Amino acid sequence: MTRLVTSLDEWQKVRAGLSGPLGFVPTMGALHDGHLALVRRCREECASLVVSVFVNPTQFNDPGDLEKYPRDLDRDRELLDGAGVDVILAPGFDAIYPDGFRYRVVESETSRVLEGADRPGHFDGVLTVVMRLLNVVRPARAYFGEKDWQQLLLVGEMVEAFFMDVEIVPCPIVRAPDGLALSSRNALLDTSGRARAAQFARLLAAGPDAQTVDAKLRERGFEVDYVEERWGRRLAAVRIGDVRLIDNVPATESPGQ
Numbered sequence: 001m002t003r004l005v006t007s008l009d010e011w012q013k014v015r016a017g018l019s020g021p022l023g024f025v026p027t028m029g030a031l032h033d034g035h036l037a038l039v040r041r042c043r044e045e046c047a048s049l050v051v052s053v054f055v056n057p058t059q060f061n062d063p064g065d066l067e068k069y070p071r072d073l074d075r076d077r078e079l080l081d082g083a084g085v086d087v088i089l090a091p092g093f094d095a096i097y098p099d100g101f102r103y104r105v106v107e108s109e110t111s112r113v114l115e116g117a118d119r120p121g122h123f124d125g126v127l128t129v130v131m132r133l134l135n136v137v138r139p140a141r142a143y144f145g146e147k148d149w150q151q152l153l154l155v156g157e158m159v160e161a162f163f164m165d166v167e168i169v170p171c172p173i174v175r176a177p178d179g180l181a182l183s184s185r186n187a188l189l190d191t192s193g194r195a196r197a198a199q200f201a202r203l204l205a206a207g208p209d210a211q212t213v214d215a216k217l218r219e220r221g222f223e224v225d226y227v228e229e230r231w232g233r234r235l236a237a238v239r240i241g242d243v244r245l246i247d248n249v250p251a252t253e254s255p256g257q
Contacts, residue, residue: 002081004088008095008136014087015138018048024139026130029053030070030184031079034174038143039083041171046141050087051080052133057093058101059125065244070187089137096132104128107154114235115150115246118225126151127158134159134166141167145174147181149233149248173247175201181247193240196220204236205249 005011015022023046025038042049053076060066073090080088104124110116111123134142144152156168174182179201180194189197199220204227207213214227217238225237225244235248 002085002088004077006090008091011089021046021140022048024137024142025051026133027051027053028055029076031076032182034145034182036083037174038145038171039085042143043084048086050089050137051085052089054091056125056129058128059122061119061121070184105131110154114226123154127154130155134164139166141169143169143171145171147173149235153231185243188243196240197245200238200245201247204247210234
C-alpha cells in the first residue's frame, strides 16, 4: 500500500526506513501514462520509489494557467498505488517554500530562450522547486521525461553545476496512438481541439525544417509561440484555444519517421 506523506517531518522519518537505492519521480499530479512510464522505469532500477505531487506555483507566469491546472490527488494516489510506489510526497507550499520564494535558482542562458522567453520566470520556479525537492528527498536517481526537453537539459546542468549527488535519468516521450505527446494539459482540450492537437505532432515530425513546420502550423490555424532547432532537437510550442502544448523531436528526423 502506497503511503501518502504531506509533512516534511514525517517524510524524514519515513525515508529513514526505506532501502536504497532510492528513486524519485517529481510530478505536478494529473498523472497519465507518461508519468507512469517514468514510475515503471524507476521501479525497475531502484529498491524504493517516491513520487512527489506538488503543483508548483512559482513556475506559472499566468495566474489563470495555475488556477485551471488539473488536480486529482485521489486518482493520482490510486494510479501510483497500482504502480507499486512506496511513498507519495504531497507537501504544501509553506513546506517547500518556508522562505516564500525569496531564495531561488536563476540560470542566465539556456533558461532565457524558447519556454523561458515566452514564460518569464518559469525556469526560476522549475529549477528552484527541483533543487528543493531533490534536497528533501535525497534520491540516488531522479527521472524526468524528454517531452520537457529544455527543462531536462537545465535540470541536468543545475545538478552538475552545484555538485549534487543525484543521477538525472532521461526517459523517452510517451505518445498517444495518433502521435500526440502525453501531457496533463491534454485533458483541457475539447473534442475538436484534441483532434487538431494530433496534427501538431505529425507536422513537427514531418517537416523538413523549423521554418516549414512553423508556416504549416499557422496555415492549419495554430497560434505558434515558437518552432526552433536547438540542442539537436526541433522544439515547438503552440496554442489551441487557451491550451498551450509543447513537443520536440530529433532535429534530423525525416518525413515518415
